[in-house]
Amino acid sequence: MSRLQGIDFVHRKSFIELNARARAKALLDEGSDRELLGPFERIASPWLAMQGITPQSDDGCVVIKGAIDGAPVVVLALEGAFQGGSLGEVSGAKMAAALDLAAMDCEVGKPTSAILLMETGGVRLQEANLGLAAVAEIFSSVLRLRRHSPVITVIAGTVGCFGGMSLAAAASSYLIMTPEARLGLNGAEVIEQESGVEEFDASDRALIWAIHGGTQRYAIGLADVLVDDDLAQVSRGVRECIRKGPRAEHRSEQVALYRERIAKLDTSQQTDPESLRATWRKSSEQ
Amino acid sequence: MSNDLSNRGRAWFAGLTGVAKPMPGDPQSVLTADAKLGEERARFLCVVPNSNARFPCARGGEVGLEEAYTLAARVREAVAADKDGSKRPIVAIVDVKSQAYGRREETAAIFLAAAAAANAYADARVDGHPVISLVVGHAISGGFLTHGYQANRILALDDDGVVIHAMHKEAAARITRRSVEQLEGLAHSVIPLSYDVHDFAKLGLLHTLLHADNPEQPTPQDIEKVSRELASAVQDAREGPRDLSIRWSSAQAEKTRKATRLVRERMRQAWNEV
Secondary structure (H helix, E strand, O other): OHHHHOOOOOOOOOOOOOOHHHHHHHHOOOOOOEEEOOHHHOOOOOOOHHHOOOOOOOOOEEEEEEEEOOEEEEEEEEOOOOHHHOEOHHHHHHHHHHHHHHHHHHHOOOOOEEEEEOOEOOEOHHHHHHHHHHHHHHHHHHHHHHOOOOEEEEEOOOOOEOOOHHHHHHHOOEEEEOOOOEEOOOOHHHHHHHHOOOOOOOOOHHHHHHHHEHHHHHHOOOOOEEOOOOHHHHHHHHHHHHHHOOOOOOHHHOHHHHHHHHHHOOOOOOOOHHHHHHHHHHHHOO | OOOOOOOHHHHHHHHHHOOOOOOOOOOOOEEEEEEEEOOEEEEEEEEOOOOOOOOHHHOOOOEOHHHHHHHHHHHHHHHHHOOOOOOOOEEEEEEEOOEOOOHHHHHOOHHHHHHHHHHHHHHHHHOOOOEEEEEEEEEEHHHHHHOOOOOOEEEEEOOOOOEEEOOOHHHHHHHOOOOHHHHHHHHOOOHHHOOOHHHHHOOOOOOEEEOOOOOOOOOHHHHHHHHHHHHHHHHHHHHOOOOOOHHHHOHHHHHHOHHHHHHHHHHHHHHHHO
16 A cells, blocks of 8 residues: 555556557657558458458557667557457567567667567467467567667556566566566466466466566566556656666576576475565575 | 376487486486487487476476476586587477466466576577477477477477477367367468468478377387488578578468568568668
């Protein structure tokens, strides 16, 4: 409750309530935004109509090139309201292609950062294998770009970031979350289906947020910045991360540290999320 | 979902390396060995079922926390050792039914573990190691993303027991609100939905399909033939780019991944117009 008391609900501008396109534009310098392969280019999924599903002419992925404080950036925003933000062939190719082009710009001396606004359940199962392939390609492209310029993932909510795209979030240079956001490989419902309700009760919202929620991910050192659902705070967080530049060592490279942490877990019972805060946060701050 | 544990990974690993146990300190579920491949030594890695695993949701051959970090460590170890010398091939033998679906895994951030393994394989590829994926059984979802899908070349056995997919059939049907029969019917016309490895081959992601007389328990002839094919894929990878572009530039991809190619072409044009 104390956290909510600090928020100025009257004057702040919600980020979560914006759609993907508005989120992307809101982060960029006024007038700098230019959308690439926007809805008027009509490159939609070739696979959905075959299944009686109405495609969307941007395939749920908004790519906007622009600037933040004058520095070149590309924003890749997934629209959670279209097919759960899922990655299909087209939306996946848009992300991977834009990341590669940003990397190529960096490689010829024009540093360009990428901001990934993730609202996604992961692979679009209606495009199954091409979605999974796209996720593998996006992952590879994130690694290529982050060597040169920051790749910043923002998970604001309410869809969260799940499935294969959680790997791309983990590989990003910096991760920004709100307390409303969730991040995990498998959502609670999938675990309940696959492993039973005793393993994960998907109706227990408190449990879900205690594990996947932004506050917890930040508290155990897996997210870099925790912000409220407030455009000014998200924007400030993004700027801070751009200023820091490329990261020297990424969490997804700290294999020995995390392998050791996993070895120390008591697996005879479920892990108390709260107890991880003391052990994990502390050592990642060293 | 079938509860039968697959022995394919272990059988092919043992056949190709002559080794049957993990490296010291590793969990029983991850097999790693350096063995001869063609004229050089390659590092082979495989995830196998371990009914005594510490993590209860990772006992059936799923890729869990221990598996992912062990893979990451063993791949990085090879990359570090070859830093100034010849880059040994890295071969992922793949038979993974999925990622581990557990609460312990989510709490302790399996998404990061999966990323760490994929990161290690991708770094090896970019560093000049030929990374080859040999799919001998299942290659499903996050399991495959973690172990095998960052390879330069993907080879698969031409066999009904080989399934490469984003999600196992029952769950995919449920989530897309279809019956399994409906899903199977659709998969005839919508190639990326198909569970048939011949259809997967049409997507342009696969280097080659390999026949084996006995996919469950490979014969010495099977091993010899697949070993030869792996060595040839290694040469091919050494001559090709270190990124994944072959997956959308292959002859098959020209037919099936038209949308991917169109997006890449148009994005490149639009990008440079700004």
